[in-house]
Amino acid sequence: MSQPISKAYAVIVAGGSGTRMQSALPKQFIPLHGRPIMMYTIEAFVASGYSPEIILVLHADYHGLWTELCNVHNFAVKHTLIAGGETRFHSVKNAIDQITDKNVLIAVHDAVRPLVSKTAIDKAYLCAETYGTAVVAVKSRDSVRHASGTTSASIDRESIYLVQTPQTFKSDLLRAAYTQPYNTRFTDDASVVECSGAEIKLVAGSYTNFKITFPEDITIAEALINKKPPA
Numbered sequence: 001m002s003q004p005i006s007k008a009y010a011v012i013v014a015g016g017s018g019t020r021m022q023s024a025l026p027k028q029f030i031p032l033h034g035r036p037i038m039m040y041t042i043e044a045f046v047a048s049g050y051s052p053e054i055i056l057v058l059h060a061d062y063h064g065l066w067t068e069l070c071n072v073h074n075f076a077v078k079h080t081l082i083a084g085g086e087t088r089f090h091s092v093k094n095a096i097d098q099i100t101d102k103n104v105l106i107a108v109h110d111a112v113r114p115l116v117s118k119t120a121i122d123k124a125y126l127c128a129e130t131y132g133t134a135v136v137a138v139k140s141r142d143s144v145r146h147a148s149g150t151t152s153a154s155i156d157r158e159s160i161y162l163v164q165t166p167q168t169f170k171s172d173l174l175r176a177a178y179t180q181p182y183n184t185r186f187t188d189d190a191s192v193v194e195c196s197g198a199e200i201k202l203v204a205g206s207y208t209n210f211k212i213t214f215p216e217d218i219t220i221a222e223a224l225i226n227k228k229p230p231a
């Protein structure tokens with residue numbers, strides 16, 4: 001019989017350099033209405049009914065800057081700061097290595113998805129508690145075509161989901177999956193866990209939970225944060 005879940009964690013991955021954003025500092029530091037993106041993201045998890053323990057994964061070169069910014073903005077949310085890795089996979093692995101307790105839930109979330117809702121976070125924890133895996137995703141709103149060489153063919157969009165984060169798992173599943181050697185196909189946690197043999201459950205996300213990737217995304221995120229109701 002499986003053991004009851006004892007605790008929840010949120011691993012916020014912020015170890016990237018944001019090459020597509022082309023900003024001086026990694027994009028997770030860019031301010032939205034004056035505060036770094038990452039602060040909004042962390043606060044979204046503080047609102048969760050699962051009260052997760054928060055682990056922030058950040059390249060070691062930026063730990064000093066982050067500590068300074070927390071002081072400047074009176075950002076007092078308790079979290080553990082750990083070093084990022086060469087790829088997102090390695091950053092997540094560093095966080096998993098820090099979590100030694102058994103029978104816990106681990107949500108992995110991109111630091112650059114600050115508009116994630118409490119509803120999506122909690123639905124993902126609940127789904128993972130029940131089934132072991134939970135990946136937040138939205139249906140494609142556009143028609144979809146598969147391109148091959150000089151031609152293309154339509155695909156039934158009802159079967160196409162665009163994957164977001166959080167991606168939440170029972171710790172034993174996630175830990176075992178991340179013992180696999182790195183593969184370039186591992187673009188998210190679902191692909192790693194799936195490769196280890198587990199079935200991935202999808203949880204309905206929202207279109208506003210987009211990943212800040214390009215400069216124009218900053219304008220959109222600021223506009224949406226203005227309108228966002230309190231969590």
Ligand SMILES: Nc1ccn([C@@H]2O[C@H](COP(=O)(O)OP(=O)(O)OP(=O)(O)O)[C@@H](O)[C@H]2O)c(=O)n1
Binds near residue numbers: 015019020084109
């Ligand atoms: N070595 C890495 C690379 C990425 N990430 C994190 O994974 C999330 C999603 O990655 P992406 O949007 O691709 O971020 P970057 O790698 O920073 O961006 P780019 O690909 O444009 O360089 C981000 O929160 C990013 O900080 C990470 O923790 N460690």
Ligand SMILES: C[C@](O)(CO)[C@H](O)COP(=O)(O)O
Binds near residue numbers: 164165188
């Ligand atoms: C994890 C992710 O955000 C899910 O959509 C995405 O796979 C990250 O991809 P990127 O290549 O790092 O932008």
